[in-house]
Amino acid sequence: MTQFPFHNRLRRLAWAVGAVIVASPAVPVRAADFAEGDAAAIPPSSNFDNGRFGGIRQRLADWNVMVGVGAIFGPKFEGSDEMEVMPVPMISATIGRVNIDPLGISVDLLDTNGFKLAAKGGYEFGRDEDDSDHLKGLGDIDGGAVLGAKLSYEWGPMELYASVDKSIGGSDGLLGTVGANVSHHYDRFIFSAGASATFADDNHMESYFGVTAAQSARSGLREYEASAGLKRFDLEASITYMASEHWVVRGQAGVGFLTGDAKDSPIVQDDLQPSAMLIVGYKF
Template identity: 55%
Template sequence: MTRYLPRLLRLKTTSSARGAVQTIVLASALGLLPVTTLAADLENGDVAVVPPQEFDSGRYGDFRDRLHDWKVTVGAGAIYMPEYEGSDKFDINPLPIISAEFGDRISVDITGVTVDLYEANGFRAGVKGGYDLGRKEDDSDYLRGLGDIDAGGIIGGIVSYEVGPFEAYAELDKTIGGSDGLTGTVGAKASYRYESFLFSADVSGTWADDKHMESYFGVTSAQSANSGLAQYDAKAGVKRVDVKGSITYMMTENWLVTGTAGAGFLMGDAKDSPIVKDDVQPFAMLGVAYRF
């Protein structure tokens, strides 16, 4: 069954390097990196990689078997997404795909690490750590005059309950620094494997506290003067609902093609913010990856 969908993070520093990082961050927050959830689903089809005889495993160690044990996935793709949360303009950017799982407890991807602390009878509970790169006012012309939202670390917890192909989950994340906000997500997903195809669908809702909402959707008097937008107070509440689906095709034992598409629907004070140009936020990703 699928593991936890990664969170959405969006990045930028210089136009190229920072843009690539921001793309990854936003993609993970929307759960657009499905290859990081495939290890458990494809576990029955795993076959150990046998090194060629000329490889000196006695001297160097069998690193390929170790990569197999870690269930490492690397690849690249492209992502179509809004310039920022609430934008009506979209970017298509390159997207690196990197993830690893060790055993049944530890999951690592470019957004952070998740550690399962308890698992029994379909129930899981774990903790996670990661980062939020905030938002830069030069991400979009619409954000001019609003200033930057600083980066911060994320600590959180996650619980899930799985029955057959279905899973319900809940996450709680606290940002340390940056917005200093608190967000909670609840959702349900299902997956189905047919021959070399893996299908999955997910629906979720995200709640955010006053600090998160004010940082990303509020407009202070100073920001209003600088940007020309109306002053606006964004309060805690449900900020968005997301619906998405993914298809992964195993071309070979190791090579896969994966894609995700869906849309987020901004709600409440987020939807009514003058920063938001469109409350419907479509997104899509297509990539190719190799599983060691």
């Protein structure tokens, strides 16, 4: 399960890759998350022309392709007190060791005895001052590529993980996340919950939460220097319902708590960052 805040960077990422997200932590719905045994327990649909489309469908099934659509409710930007609802498309797939989801692409490098190490890549879309009146005068934060890695350990229904992400361009920031997730299967339902903490370096904090003298003069916000440290805590819970062999419905709610220099920034209007998501997906 991947944690990500529901702010502008995630909104644009979701649209750019035809996927869902989110800025408090959104967890993408992945077809590979559902065991073959669970899917087999659901009666298959007979309304399908296997003669014409069976080969294509089998390939999509082999790749664990899932497509869907839904909506996200969350802050306009990280630290905003304004909320909005956003329609979001979704797509995910697993091709061998390569995983594609709303957050980008990852490659499994190691998977043994419960431990998994993955390299990942994505894109940070930055922030536009036009996203909110409160950001006027702060200027835009450019986007940039993101490279990172994630180490996780699965222990029964629990997953412990640590990840690091480095932006190349844009903020040139470094983010580190540690967290834990737990899930439980019951009949056609999957119940999940998770908690995480996110750390950021000086570059990220200054870009998103600092206010320079020039920015202060243009925006009216006081000057502020944001230093590296713990940026936020996140809690979330979700329920996934496997309605049929292929149709999946997922609902999720979460809350983020900005802390440290992020919480004290004049850019932040509310350090409490709630979010919610509803997705309907089709698993091939």
